[in-house]
Amino acid sequence: MTGTWEPIREAHSIESVAAVVQFPSALNDAMLRKMLRAADANADKMNLPIRETMTGFQLNIGPTGPLAAAVATVDHAPMLGVVFKRNEIATVGGLPTTVAVEEFQLGRQALVYTTVHYDRWRLFKERLAALLTPVLSAALSGANVAHLRLEYRDRFIFSGEVDAADTADLLRVDSELVAPHVFAQKQMWHSHTGMFVVAPGAERRLVQILVDAQDIKTATDQTPRRSISLITGIQDFFQVEGLESKEQETPVLIDQFEALHRASKELFKKMLTDVAKQRIGLLEEVRS
């Protein structure tokens, strides 16, 4: 009856990361095409060779538990628009299959970049900037940005029997971001919380912490394992109309993601026990 909480990746627990740029209203055809041309001209260089046009409803189906594929953010379901992406062969539910590991979605209302390949923040930000800069520059010639969102999805899986999984070994019992009832809960549970906070460079900031416990099985391991996923969503809203609105610039907006990242990291650290932080190297600033 032993086991440990293991992160979904070898060096860290990040299952996927998404960055969202939301416009206050739907862009017109001319603006959308301008953005698409900018993305198109950059896509092959960025190694996103597949273009898919979504003009209908999208249905995502996958096995319970960890999905090694780019997933929609909490804020954004898959959009109608064009997706530039890269597929790789990965193991999902114990079976090799083709999954989208990196996606850049362009729609009338938003730009969404999602990846399951996270190494270091500096590399992520460089790639995000390389993808966003031409597209966002095209968009800002005729539109504003209403909010930016950065969303981390982390996941830990308990290696032992489900009954032996102790949430308190992973999450701090005294964390104000996790509902206290989950520590005595043997069945599956949710702990979702959120708040607005003051943020420099933004009108206001939304913080969302969504923690979920599931029991998962894979095709190769039919023994249920307790899995805990943590979504840390940080979203900065901007005043885009009226006297308080400011002219927006691409580099400034991209730099704002740095602030979202730092806020996200601090919140994440507040939730984890020292043992868990040690396990994923967060004490050594792996996420920096």
Next chain:
Amino acid sequence: VTQNLASNPRLVVQHWDPEEAAHPRAIKGNSFAVSSAAQQFVLPRANGGTAIWATALVSAIDSALTATDIDHACARIRSFENFDTDWDGEGAEAPNPELLNAALRFLRRLQPWHPTPSATLDAYGQPVIEFRDHDASFFGKVRFISQTQVALFASTGREESYIEGDLASADVLRFLSDQIQVTLQP
């Protein structure tokens, strides 16, 4: 489970057949689109997995992604196949079928968000694809001079530029992307 899309802008169905979850290839990957014209969609039988279907942000995108102009240009190129010598009454050469095919192959590589193409024919029987974009106030032209060679011209109103070469060459592809805003996939 059957749900009406019109009355369910967001639906999360939990617990579906783990047999299908374990065989994503059997359901053609883990993601696919349902036509926007669909009124109903039947989800797999419920029992132990997760299916998520979402229709948030349903702003029609079709108007920005229509390929009608590309189709029209293709049809016009095909119509040139019936042209004879002196088709313009001023001694023009008959179109070269190989060049018409090259122009068609090029048109089929265009994306709906590229500038609007239109097809024409010059006095030497060479097909020409012209690009206009009223919003960007520029004009571009691709002339097919052999099965692989093209001559490109672009004007932004302030400056004009020209290049000639193989359509597969890096220089020509870069010119197309930078000057005419047409990025072709390899």
